[in-house]
Amino acid sequence: MKVLITGGAGFIGSHLAHSLVKRGAEVTIVDDLSMGRLSNIADMAQVTFYQRSVCDYEFMHGLLKRGKFDYIYFLAAIASVADSIKRPWETHQVNSEAILNSLEFIRREHIKVKRILFSSSAAVYGDDLQVPKGEGSAIRPLSPYAIDKFLADRYMAAYGKLYHLPTVCVRFFNVYGPKQNPQSPYSGVLSIITNCLVKGRQFKLYGDGTQTRDFIFVEDVVRAMIMIVEKSTASTVFNVANGQENSLAEVIQVYEKIARRTLKIDYLAPRAGDIKRSVADVSRLNDLGFKSRWTLAAGLEAYWNSV
Ligand code: UD2
Known part of the structure; x- marks a missing residue:
């Protein structure tokens, strides 16, 4: 092939x-x-x-x-x-x-x-x-x-x-997951949070953390x-997608428990073009025979253990 x-x-x-x-x-x-x-x-x-x-x-x-x-x-x-x-x-x-x-x-x-x-x-x-x-x-x-x-x-x-x-x-x-480049401010939010947790840096949160995503x-x-x-x-x-809707604030809470660290957060204005709520209907993918194997907590744990 x-x-x-x-x-x-x-x-x-x-x-x-x-x-x-x-x-x-x-x-x-x-x-x-x-x-x-x-x-x-x-x-x-x-x-x-x-x-x-x-x-x-x-x-x-x-x-x-x-x-x-x-x-x-x-x-x-x-x-x-x-x-x-x-x-x-x-x-x-x-x-x-x-x-x-x-x-x-x-x-x-x-x-x-x-x-x-x-x-x-x-x-x-x-x-x-x-x-x-x-x-x-x-x-x-x-x-x-x-x-x-x-x-x-x-x-x-x-x-x-x-x-x-x-x-x-x-x-x-x-x-999200290992190898997502955290170096740019445009990287996926979980790679940036991981980097901040590892290095004890301040995380810039755009908005109030109520925006939701399907990770x-x-x-x-x-x-x-x-x-x-x-x-x-x-x-x-x-x-x-996973079909699960989580707010950024919730994700941070779960991740802090897994990492046993507290994220220092700097609250800023929301980013231009940012979406407020995002979660998928994944029935078409499931009908094809796909079943997600990773809950958010399991994925975050694997990610944390990889850094
Ligand atoms: C993600 C994808 C994008 C596209 C989109 C689909 C990445 C990098 N981008 O964009 O390619 O598929 O989903 O909807 O995966 N945030 C902070 N602080 C930071 C970085 C992000 O608060 O330092 C917030 C950001 O404002 C947003 C959320 O975290 O509300 C997620 O941001 P993102 O850049 O990880 O992903 P998103 O959803 O904009």
Whole structure:
């Protein structure tokens, strides 16, 4: 089995690469290392790695043409809502134009592939207070990040319907776990909290902590993606989440107990484009046969033990 993972040196991509290598897949990674790190790739000797941007179209075309990939995972992205607000144009190029460009090349060149997965996002649902958010819920993108994720998400569906490419999208909710880079202010909140707990630093909480999220441990996310790619038969969309709604304040409380430390908190104004409530309806994913193995407490404990 030959697999291409763009963003395979990143947080989610590197876990996926490791899992696929363990299953005997031949894995190729494209990553420009803007967010990802080489040290994330556990099996460097067993993968083919290219330090390239997905916006390097000449390179991508050559790779897609000669790669003979069975499965393609498009995970490379500017992965942060706040970062996208600072860099809307770059976000557009990486998060949506590069996807369209590859899809169009695959179509034009009649490249055979069993399934192409795109990492869309819960951000597409925006600030609709009606929760849980199902795949058919209202779409209200609030940020350049969400707009571009939705654009590529719809191109995937259109290329499935119009040109019969075997596409599928996953809408990630809040993914956490080992290897999530805590160095940037745009990193996932749990990696920032972990870093603050380890180093005894002040955590900047944007808002009052009542904002809610649906956190899913990265190992569950990897299993869900592999299952979706292997089992889905249509160009559809799957929410990838736990289906549990937790406020940030609750999560901090659970984490403090596990770490046996107190988080020093600095309360600041809410972030622009921030969503107030987020929780998924995961029945479509469950119907495919997926069951989450990690409760929030178990995931946080595994994460804490890894640092
Ligand atoms: C996450 C994903 C994003 C997208 C979105 C879907 C990350 C980094 N981002 O955005 O890619 O899929 O979900 O809805 O995983 N916060 C603080 N202090 C900090 C950092 C964050 O208070 O130092 C707050 C932040 O304002 C927000 C919550 O924590 O209310 C979660 O923030 P996040 O950046 O981890 O993730 P989110 O939900 O904005």
